[in-house]
Amino acid sequence: MHMRKSTLVFVLCAGLTACESEAEREREQRREVQAKSSVAPDGSIHLTPGQVRTNNIQTSAAAEEDVAPGISVPGRVKPRAGGESGVFAPFAGRLVADAAQVPRPGSEVREGQLLGEVEQIFPASERLQIRATSIQLQTGIDQARQEVDLSQKELDRARQLYEGGAIPLKQLQTAEFNVRQAQSKLEGTEHSKAEYDAAAVQQSEQRRTAIRAPIAGTVVSVDLVGGQQVDPAKSLLTIVDTSTLWIELAVPESNLPQIRRTASAEISAPSNPGRIYTGRLVNVGATVDPQNRTVPVIFSVANGDKGLRLDMYVEGRIATGPPQKTTIVPASAVVSEQGISSVFVETEPGVFRRRIVTAGARQAGNIVILSGLKPGEKVVSLGAQALNSETLKSLIPAGEEGERR
Structure with a gap:
């Protein structure tokens, strides 16, 4: 009888201990969630110096610069007029060319460079x-x-x-x-x-005539193999002079009056965001695309660094007025979601608050801020997306967050 009582007491104690341990684990999980949630009730994000370093959060002051108002439009890279040439055989015959002599797509050729010979044989x-x-x-x-x-x-x-x-x-x-x-x-x-x-x-008698490159440039297509029969109507190679290219921007017809006096544009490619090319106006198209109501406006760009490639997508910024004092921030500082732009302002060391702003055009790797921010205010230039994720996480109830773990 005494042994049964002792066993019962032991089981009850073990059960109480297990319950207390489970409750303690739940409290610990809530404490972990609360500790990891660095968003204060007022919406500001509080980070320790260690958290700032771990998340590589960097800030920079919003600057004030003279920026001309303008429009940003999409465009494509095209060969300039006279900058593209096909290579044709002078008459029908058999192509004589060394494999090492035939250029490959992407290779450079000189004007007058020997590409092969065509041998004419009478039928x-x-x-x-x-x-x-x-x-x-x-x-x-x-x-x-x-x-x-x-x-x-x-x-x-x-x-x-x-x-x-x-x-x-x-x-x-x-x-x-x-x-x-x-x-x-x-x-x-x-x-x-x-x-x-x-x-x-x-x-x-068999007659041979040399085939030479008509212009200097980059070979973009090749259909030339030694021994093949060639026809004077078929192109053997296509060469494009890529040192100077044309940028065809699609400007909405409603913006044409604004760019009437423009002479240049800033051209950038998403594949190389740090590089800005200066385009000189060549021509404003005379027709409107009936599908998207845009007019082709062509600018000539020097491409000495070969950073632009044919048919590459680019963005062009055309000034529409004189320069004005404008607030700008790095493009990486602006977070856009559902058509709303915002930045994270550091109000005091380690404290960041999300602020909705009105973003304007891109300007050489920066974005113009039309309203919502003043020059000199510190914004998160690196790590804004991480802070935005932290803000979104604060909208999840603590219990739900714990259950997901």
């Missing part, structure tokens, strides 16, 4: 025609010789008759004239055949 039908004409000319020579022989015999007979007094002198002279005429015809026929045969020999 059998043309060679048969040449032979038939030669035989015809030879037949004419044979006939002319027969006429010479016949006229010579007539002359010999006329001389005998004249010496015998049977014919007058005039008839003898006629026979002599006929001989000279027949000989002249024979000589002419022989000369014509000799000239034709010489030309036919030269024409029927």
Whole structure:
């Protein structure tokens, strides 16, 4: 009996201990959630110096600069007029080219660089025609010789008759004239055949002509293999001069009055955001795209660093007025969600507050802030997305967060 009581007491104690341990674990989980949630009731985010370092949070002061108002529009990289050239064979034939001589797509070529040779070979039908004409000319020579022989015999007979007094002198002279005429015809026929045969020999021989690069630039397409049959209507290579390219910007027709006096634009590519190219106005299109109601506006850009590539997507910023004092922040400082832009302002060391702003155009890696921020205020320039995630996490109830763990 005493043993059963002792066992019962032990089981009850163990159960109480297990319950207390489970409750303690739940309290510990809540404390962990509360400790990790650094968002205060007023919405500000409080981080310790260690948390700032761990999350690599960096700040910079909003700057004030003279920035011209403008519009930002999308565009594409195109070859300039006269900066693209196809390479064609001068006549049909067989291509003669060393594999090491044929350039590859992306390689650079010089103007006049030898790319290969095309070898012209006359078809059998043309060679048969040449032979038939030669035989015809030879037949004419044979006939002319027969006429010479016949006229010579007539002359010999006329001389005998004249010496015998049977014919007058005039008839003898006629026979002599006929001989000279027949000989002249024979000589002419022989000369014509000799000239034709010489030309036919030269024409029927294989003729090679060099194929050279018409311009200097980058090879963008190649359809050139040694030994292939080529046609003068088919392009063998396409070369583009990429040192200067055209940027075709799609400007909404409603913005045309604003850019009427523009002469330049700032061009940037998302693939290389730190590089800004200066474009010089070439032409404003005369037609409107009926689909998106935009007008093509072309700018010429020097591409010495080869950072721009054909058909690359770019963004162009065209000034629409004189420079004005404007607040700017790094583009990485602006967080955009559902059409709302915001920045995280450091109100005191380690304390950050989300602030909604009105963002304007991009400006050389920065974004213009039209309202909501003053010059000199510190904003998070690196790590804004991490703070935004922390803000969103604070909207989840602590119990739900603990259950997810």
